[in-house]
Amino acid sequence: MIFENDKVAVYAQDGDSVEGEDDEDTVVENEDGVEDADQAVTDLPAGHTIRFLVGFTNKGEKTFTVQSLECSFRYPQDYNFFIQNYTTAQYNQDVGSRKQATFEYGFTPNEGFAGRPFGLSILLNYKDEEGNSFMSPVFNETVNIVEPDEGLIDGETFFLYVFLAAIAVLLLVGAQQLLASFSKKHRSKKSHRQPVEMGTQNTDVDYDWIPKETLERDLNKSPGRSPKQSPRQRKSKRTAGSGEE
Template sequence: MKLIYLTLLVLPAALLCFQSANTILAKAEEDELDDVVDIEGEDSQVVGDDTLGEDDDSVVKSSQDVDTTILFIKPVTSLGDATFDIQAGFPVEFLVGFINKGAEDYLVESMEASFRYPMDYTYYIQNFTALPYNKEVKPKQEATFAYSFIPNEAFAGRPFGLNIQLNYRDASGNFYQEAVYNQTLNIVEVSEGLDGETFFLYVFLGAGGVLALVLGQQALSSLARRKAPRAAARPLETGTASDVDYDWLPKEVVNQLKKSPKTPKQSPRARKAKRSAGDD
């Protein structure tokens, strides 16, 4: 019982401490993410303006002789689905189709992906690895390229712009860059298994159930003892002459006892009166 009471006293305090630690950790991750957004956004603001500006002659555009398509494998989406949710900490995989409709060869050099600030795509949140391919695509042919990345778990619960760019050249050496995908996605947090907070909650509920059972058993036992009738006093058994065992006596003594007349029992007062008369 002492162990149960001690457990019930300690578990709520431990559960509160665990929840406080989770709150502090989540707040720290949010602050760190805000710092990353501010720092990386300031560093890459000029780059974004140079890349997306329309009046700049140095802007890299896509070729009119090339068509591209994208299909997400993880998470599974339909071909025409533009917006969906991705899971933080889990890989995102997709395929990009490259179709050469022109009359000259194209060399697909690399593909890269990045998270952008959803309100302003010139701000970079996170850049993923540029995967090199260096694959030549002949005229009237097509090729498929695979790419994957893993979103940081600190980004869970926030929307980000996903930008996927394909870099390629033609036979004349002209460089092209096409945004295969440029949409805002929600990064969701997926909780799997039994976390610490849920474990402590189940332990606390189990300890409470055991305590309730013990208290109920004690209450029922006390009530049963109060309602039980008192046992009646058993009569005192007295032995009789017939109950005496004579087997250990010799037969002559047993026969003599059976033949001798039985003297009547006298009360102590009568024996005292008889003794006084004899003295006179």
């Protein structure tokens, strides 16, 4: 893929240079050294830092000063409309005659841009010894911002699994507490229903050894409790009883 203007010839390929119409060439290189530049710059992962190298070769007799590099996303249908401007990298590096210099730049596409196409514009600013300034488009094409490949489980899926596991643990704890409360109430009701042992009763009692007068006196008593008597009253009653005999 080649870009040309009246000053430079630019293309994105690994390491080669293209003869320009003037004294300088600009070469864009992908850091991974991928030969297929179209594939290297078409799909960019959202939320990941994209780094690239720009090679500048001075084939003339004058010294050029590479000043800065600008990067921006633009509306694909109208490159005059800016969507996002990234920080301008300042280099201010002199490139002498028959010399070459490489410049690195990096930017991070916003995660909200995933799934959308954007116009990627990369501009290189430089000047000659007389102070004449130039701006050359290093890259000016439409790219696709794609979801990053995180492997089998991405961050959102991982946190979803953690959230579901926490809910499952809470449900298990709640069920255990409910079962324990129900078992406790059941045991409490069962303990209240247990009969109280009264002991064994035997009606075969031998009353022959008890004096007859005592038995008759006990039988003639009312079911209520007899009033208490003083020792003097009990003594007088015994005396009266012995006199009658």
